[in-house]
Amino acid sequence: xxxxxxxxxxxxxxxxxxxxxxxxxxxxxxxxxxxxxxxxxxxxxxxxxxxxxxxxxxxxxxxxxxxxxxxxxxxxxxxxxxxxxxxxxxxxxxxxxxxxxxxxxxxxxxxxxxxxxxxxxxx
Numbered sequence: 001x002x003x004x005x006x007x008x009x010x011x012x013x014x015x016x017x018x019x020x021x022x023x024x025x026x027x028x029x030x031x032x033x034x035x036x037x038x039x040x041x042x043x044x045x046x047x048x049x050x051x052x053x054x055x056x057x058x059x060x061x062x063x064x065x066x067x068x069x070x071x072x073x074x075x076x077x078x079x080x081x082x083x084x085x086x087x088x089x090x091x092x093x094x095x096x097x098x099x100x101x102x103x104x105x106x107x108x109x110x111x112x113x114x115x116x117x118x119x120x121x122x123x
Contacts, residue, residue, distance in 0.1 A: 002027040002112040004099045009117030012089055016121075020084040022099030022114060029080040030056055032112075033105035036073060036084045038095035039116070048098065052084060053106045062106055066092075089121045 008020040020036070035053040039045065052073035053062040061073050072085040082099060096118050100110035 002032065002101050004101060004112055004114035006097065006099045006114045006117040009097060009119045011120045011122065014089060014091055014121055014123050016089050017085070017087045018089065018119060020086065020097055020099075020117060020119070022082045022084075024080045024082070024099075024101060027101075030077045032056065032101040032103060033107070034073075034075060034082040035100045035102075035106065035110055036082075037098045037100060037110075038093075038119075039098065040092075040095045049095075051097070054082065055105045060105065086119070089119075091121045091123045093119060094121050095119060 002024060003026045005023045012018050033055055036051040037048040038051050039048045050064045051067055052071055054073045054075050058075045070088045075082040096116040098116045099114040101112040102110040
């Protein structure tokens with residue numbers, strides 16, 4: 001059973017930056033592909049938007065169209081951590097951000113999810 005705990009969310013002005021972190025425990029971290037998703041206000045869980053994903057080794061990364069060029073996903077397998085560096089933030093980036101893990105890279109449905117961290121971008 002993999003446990004994921006996100007941190008680093010907060011309130012930031014448009015144009016600013018935040019770095020989200022996700023700490024993993026309970027499994028062999030390097031076996032898991034990791035992803036970040038977000039759920040905007042008023043959206044249902046099923047409407048969570050794919051943000052970014054990274055392969056087990058970190059050698060491959062994937063991004064949603066709305067964040068390409070602004071967000072960067074990375075991981076540190078020695079520390080069991082995955083990060084999401086968010087730059088040039090926009091009000092429409094406001095959401096709860098979730099970390100997810102699965103044995104398959106960029107699966108349609110991740111097996112493990114964190115509780116989320118709130119990101120609010122003011123205009």
